[in-house]
Amino acid sequence: MDWLNAVQTYVAVVESSSFVQAAQQLNITTSACSKRISWLESQLHCQLLLRTTRRVRTTEQGQQFYLQSCDWLSQFNNMRQQLGPSSLGLTGSLTIGAPAVSGSLFVTPLIASFLPKHPHLNIELLEVEPGEIPDLSLDIVVTRQLDNFDSTSYRMLHLFNYAVKCFASPTFLAGCGSIQSAKQLQALPLLLVQGQIKAGGVKLNEGTVLNQACRFVTHDPMAAIQAAVHHMGVVLVSEDLVQQHLLDGKLVEVLPGLLSEQRSVCAYYPAQRFENPNISAFLQHLREQSQAASNNHQ
Template sequence: MDWITCTKSFVAVVEQGSLAQAASALNTSSSALSKRLSWLEKQLGVQLLKRTTRNLTVTDAGKVFYRRSVHLLDDWHQILAETTSTYGEVQGVLRIGAPLATGSRVLVYYLAEFLKTYPNIQVELHTVTPGQLPDLNLDVFISRELTDFNSTSYIATKLFSFQAGFYASPGYLEDRPAIETPEQLALHNCLLFGSHGHEQEHVFENNRRLRLRGNFTTQNPEALVAAAVAGMGLILVGENTVKRELSNGLLIPVLPELKQPLNAAYAYYPKLNYNHTKTKLFIDFIKQKASPGHTLQSASPQSQ
């Protein structure tokens, strides 16, 4: 008997809900599983499970042990993966946290190539709230620059810079007044991101302020880009957000000299006692692919 094997068995029993199902999942017998649970309870000196012929109930002590065990086993697997990644083939689960717009409109387009390059890595992409602080359950956390993050626990590195500008579909611009100055934007329908109503003020370079109005507002970046492609109006987004649409001619820049102040996306990852091989490979990959001038592989409009 050993702690790791018995703890894995306990976690499996809790998650599967019965000894029989856990034994099947672990490819062992119910009697062997029962012996491991008994050994674990003896070592801890507490009862983790109440077992009857019909029911299995987790005790209060068992709930505490289960919660901690899940994280500890996950850390153990990560250590094994990082160790083998350092001296062998890169493998294991990479947990990424990013706001919806960054995840669905930027990162997801690079993941296919990343996973093809590193076929033994599995990716979990988690949606986080903009401005949220890094989460220790994630391997890498992507956000705009955070001024109040815990620098003693996290490492921050700049991923890429971006500036928001205006884009519209060729179809929208065909039969509407030409846009030659920022003031003429007032004559056009602007598709707005957020939940602040149908009129928003935005700041641009040289402290220029413009009030944008439109008949469509959404917090869904996919819906915002789709609405622009459908010819509903102009959108104000970073170039990386619509890189694929630009390369396919579905959207074109409007007033390309009018940009919001330069901003940056950062990657935050926890300081740990073992190598961040998967994390660093991913960060370097995104830095390269999201760099200025890099073009996404072309795709048909139907694949958007």
């Protein structure tokens, strides 16, 4: 038995002067209604109601308890409304973490389409290192799926899969001779980013692992792409990052059709007993937009 249900039942009985009517209002049995009142009286060590065949009325202590109960229920409902969803919609702030490139190309457009629907919400986007364990101070972290990460402190939402391809400048490839197989890439300077190096390299779909970095290393995929444009080696990134360079002829795909193994992009967020409405709303937005993007690519 809990105090809230018992007090609500007591108020309903007093205001209807009937166990039967109170039970009907609360959608419980008359027996359950009577048990709640008996439990209250046993907890308070006093009689609250006088029961007759015709009506139910309060004792002096019962009337005093009724007035206090009404006040307490009113305060409880006010508190629940203040802490629950606002009539203004989402309010307050939301802090999202993402690697620099994901934040710029994926998360920022999502924020741009989300904020106009919630004019009283503020969002801060912070940069995080790819593959690092999420910081509990952040509401949501969007990053690639973390291998062997199992924590009761977080929940994970899968967003989409991706694969990288190999790109280089025509000038660089002209100096390399004909490239016919993935094995030949192992002898070329690879513009791997630090996240790829930490992961042990990039495994291609045909089994070859590319893990030998050249003399230039960066944590920024966009810097690695610029290095490829300037003929420094082969870069392994998602095709959407180099679309303009492909159109301009500054980069070309090496061994068309060759892909890395697929990786997943996920959203990590703190596991909480009570859902934060701001987090829940943005996660729903992530689901919808990721599904829409997936359908468009099919």
